[in-house]
Amino acid sequence: MVPSSSDGAGRDLLVGIDAGTSVIKAVAFDLAGRQIAVASVPNRYTTSADGAAFQSLDRTWADCAQTLRDLGTKVEGLARRTAAVAVTGQGDGTWLVGAGNKPASDAWLWLDARAADTVLRLQGNPASRARFEATGTGLAACSQGAQIAHMAATTPEVLDRSEVALHCKDWLYLNLTGVRATDPSEASFTYGDFRTRRYDDSVIEALGLTARRGLLPEIVDGTELTHALSPEAAAATGLLAGTPVCLGFVDIVLTALGAGIHTAGSAGATCSIIGSTGMHMRAVHNADVYLSAEGTGYVIALPIPGMSAQVQSNMAATLNVDWILNLACDLLAEFGTKLSQSDRVQRIDGWLQSGRPGAHLYHPYISDAGERGPFVNANARANFTGLTSESRFPDLLLAVVEGLGMAARDCYAAMGGAMPAELRLTGGATRSRALRAVLGAVVGAPVRTSTREEAGAAGAAMMAAVALGVYPDMQACIADWVTPLLGPVETPDPHRVQTYSQAFPVYQEARRALEPVWDAMARQARQMEGRAHPEALSADTKVERRAVR
Template sequence: MAERTDILIGIDAGTSVVKAVAFDLDGRQLAEASVLNRYDTGADGAATQSLSQTWADCAAALRKLGESVEGLAVRTAGVAVTGQGDGTWLVGADDVPAGDAWIWLDARAAPAVRRLNAAPSERARFEATGTGLNTCQQGVQLAHMDATCPELLDRAEVALHCKDWLYLKLTGVRATDPSESSFTFGDFRTRAYDDTVIDALGLEHRRHLLPQIVDGSQVTHPLSDAAAAETGLTAGTPVSLGYVDMVMTALGAGVHTGDPGAACSTVGSTGVHMRAVGQDDVLLNDAGTGYVIALPVPGLVTQVQTNMAATLNIDWLLRVGGDLLAEFGVETSHSDLVRRIDGWMAQSRPGALLYHPYISDAGERGPFVEADARADFIGLSSAHRYPDLVRAVVEGLGMAARDCYAAMGEMPGEVRLTGGAARSRALRGVISAATGARVRVSSREEAGAAGAAMMAAVAIGAYDSMEDCIAAWVTPLLGEAEAPEPQLIDTYDSLYPAFRTAREALVPVWGELARHRGSGATTDPETHAGEESTGRTLEATDASRRSAT
């Protein structure tokens, strides 16, 4: 039997799918196993996930991986885990869940966002964390829980994030990493908790809920006997706590390769736009939005702006088309419609319509925070057809990416694209022209799991530094640069001011619509404290659906 020296496992626990991926020490992907995850939603804006089920799904994915890799347990040199960011995963006595997790999609904390944003201490909190407040974040969610359902916090002993919970189940250690701890409760310069931030959130009396901070590129803990029994791996295997999934995906896709002017956009269900900068070069915008998230490289952070919804907008429009076809007895699959996107783009005129891609029920968080924000088409006429709507939605994603990069300074010279949408040449062309940057696509299949595995690779000494690991795992997989089309650049340069003006002017309209709906973001959940979610369970029926576009 081979010695346990030649495989690293990266775990990436997403909102809908938990993946376990095996890599060799040179970064080649050997095998992947996934298990569908699920979450519940409620009419009050709740979005919750079972801690116990998420761990069961993770363990199942690891067992499934073991079925496809001979001798996986004894060959594994290290395991690393990352997962969906933000959210609140409360754990009580004996490491038993204190309730279901409030995930990043949960919108119930909107009143807390408004209250905290209006406080005199908000700017000092923002300047420490580099991160604007939104309903996704654990700090805001804890503040809201403390005001509306303190009994949840009273029975908890520690507040974790998704990956932290899985790390606890893998190792028995309660911990979080420098990325989520500093952008939520700390200072990105020190990568430690900060009293100014905790006080600004009104959580000084809940500080005992914050776990120790562990850097998984330097420290590992052994896989526990209990976890070994559930996963099929070997007890004692080193386990690394990865950084938040946004950073792990960007690391695996090329956000930091030493090339000046490079940035990284992940265009999947959400849109994540980031650039790697020195911690002394961070631009903190006047609006107080975005994230500053540490990289597992000393002195280096990512500036981040995130769209709440990216390809979810395309999914919605394709679903509308599919539903209409079904009314006439024509059955189509999501993948069938996805394959038509580039053709529809070719049948339509660039810049003919405006679309704001705020389709999420939780509104928008980047580059502005507005829980009431909603999607819209502007400029429709009787001459427009379905292909025009498809192009407008895709161009809306390009405009949103430009909006996000503009909030972080100058446009990047090159954008490394990852996520399912990167497979669409038409969408790549739109993002390239909207930002004026050339684009490159990494051939890395599972960038998030790879980024996590890179943490373990450095932690166990397979590489002397993260830069050495990047040179082997990331740079060789970057494709050829694709230059933007000059005529499209001119079109989108002309279109962007209208996109920006319209979304700023629509803020009061969104508020009126929210009041008309009589629920959702503007309903103060403090009047519903203690209500249980009556939402339906959302279950992914196609593992590739959310990333296919």
């Protein structure tokens, strides 16, 4: 279909904001989904020795406003041409706001591990399984419910001065419109029921947060309702006051939407986002959701009535590749040889093609926070299995990428049902054809990628397009914005498929066998740290992260 201008002559653009962990971006699209321009600012957050990961709410809003002003310098007449602004952002975490819509504390991010002990306590609650069956989502330290429960037990004064608990995109929406709200996706997988997309009092009670129920904001579906850009936000961003603003769903599902998780005739297709973390998703009707016996994963509402994304998530994906490449570069630097980032990218495909398939196993749990999908263990750590005197660097790099594929397959296996009929990939790492070939062969599915550069911002803008009536529903928008951008099918090598299919049960068996080893190593590390540096147990060593692409 040919979309029409939404509300008046000249309003021919939609602006999507995607406030990720690494970068905050503002992207302009025309009404048919063509990307016009993008502006970005690196996101900044701080970590400390107690497992905290936090960032300033005020600085996050200032950075977001900066991206919109910068976008205005790239697109002539942006303010008068913008039909709507839509915002999405990193999920989980806790963004507390108090009187006068001022921050009540720094934001706790999804990377924050301080609530780990609280999660263990809550999982021992007899109501824990009922909470999981309502939300479809396993409890982890990244969850806002767990974080607020931890605050209630340790720093209740922070909650006492708070009036509303938001997520990242909700905080930006508040600054854009003056409206305190959250969306159906984060509301339901944190505190509600994915079937109704509303809060569920039994879930809130299971988290021990009945007394804090008043912190939960109104739920707003951005495909149905928008609010006007405030005069204050207009002054900060350079846009026009009164411009409609759409509150998007969480960035995970909007990225998947923009990358093709659901298109006409896509039965059996799945979507994996291969970035710093790995997100593995399939779009299902709510009646077909599979709830694992282990109680892990997410069920996240899609901006399509009656449909959700069933999700399993690895804590680390390309972080594993970064680690082994950095290790090699450090060794080369000792001998006076330096490899630039572009040199590394150019060499990756060659190394992957010369490695021996299936020669080693690698479990890609390189994150300091351990693993969360398809199992939860904060002590999980990466490892190679099967090294010999014949092992060479290309073999190890290939094993690392194979490990990403094994982790993805492990996640899809935990969702129940058949393995993917087609694997749709997005994320920076998937630009490598050799890497895509390995992932497809390990999962055992043909691969397709999208040429959509900014899928998260596009997913948010798609919601705005439906809200404004540019398209009658999301299915019609997908037909224009998503389907034409899907690339050709890349069929995996059948011999590699067989090799990896035989290796996968061994990968799973080794993973299970290693769990007591990881736990023992963690206990030993804590004992050694306590003996060597007793003061470190209370130290507040802080490191600011400026994550850039």
